[in-house]
Amino acid sequence: MIVFEFKAKGKKSQYQAIDEAIRTYQFVRNKCIRHWMDNKGVSKAALSKYTKVLARSYPFAKNLNAMSRQAASERAWSSIARFYDNCKRGIKPVGYPKFKKHSRSVEYKTQCWKLLSPKRIQFKEFGTLKLIGTYDLAFYPVELIKRVRVVRRADGYYVQFCIKLDVTEEVEPSGRAIGLDVGLEYFYTDSDGHHEENPRFYRRNEKRRSKLNRRFSRTEKGSKNRAKARIRLAKLDLKISRQRIEHAKRVARCVILSNDVVAYEDLKVKNMVRNHKLVKSISDAGWYQFRSWLEYFGKKFGKITIAVEPHFTSQNCSNCGEVVKKSLSTRTHKCSCGCELQRDHNAALNILKKGLGTAGHVGTSLNQWNASGDLTKSQQLPELASGRTVTALLTDSGLSMKVEL
């Protein structure tokens, strides 16, 4: 399960309704605990039934919808179950279920909310909230969103999405690590020197879009033709974004399956926006989608994905570490140590080193290993979800990976 959190924007009256829901949710949960205390041996199903009794006896409990009342009784049950479990296994303290005094959240089941768009969620109880955040929910099928919680914090309200990723699929470890550099010229360049070309439909779509856009701006405001042109443009945009996602997904899956460790730059969309010319190309290259899919498939197949600080990756020499200044238009990296590489290839090598250097123990970096000569040193990378550990070995002959099951 992974949790995405968004800041929620709504009206004051909506916030009040959320507060009310949180209060009622806590009330129902505590009542369920009380009911269990008074009737020891009561079952989970009986607790869930009991919420109906509560709704009948307390008008405000009725305002909280039935599914959320159920969710509250499940919450109560999970602390009861934990208590039973601790008793059985002899774990101390046993954690006797307690009443909650300061709940800050309310949980909703699938039937109680609807995503109107990746950035707007509608609740049956208090209407539509705008979601502010950088995650893109569009990447995850709605069926995978198992729970939605609304959380109150000091600085406002948040919506959390609990997403169930498919059970990690076991795949044969490839024993390979790779660094990826995204540029304008290619979709990506990897640390083996492979260039992945930008798909052809990018250019084609761009031409079609500007043509439609010109046609749109020639139409008269408020006219029927303008409305038609707008729809045509919107449809093309939708097609473009779908094609991009499909492409990014396919390439990311392929990269993840053929490597155990994938390092890439932690490019912030915010920083990219400052450079207007760059942002068009970068967004065009679908880098953002690509990265999200890398992380998605990384989790799915139990591989490691590492986002590294994007500083100096193109300027430093991947062989000796020396700084070799170059402008955006310089396409080759040429160092006094004799290292001559295509610019992006050099950057991808630096990204890989950085990734392997920062992911493991703090204090050892691959550069130090390099300097220490021909010694073979290993570095433990964080344990994988599937319980595998990956060890990166840097030897004379280069980098090798060891994956332990």
Ligand SMILES: [Zn+2]
């Ligand atoms: Zn050099």
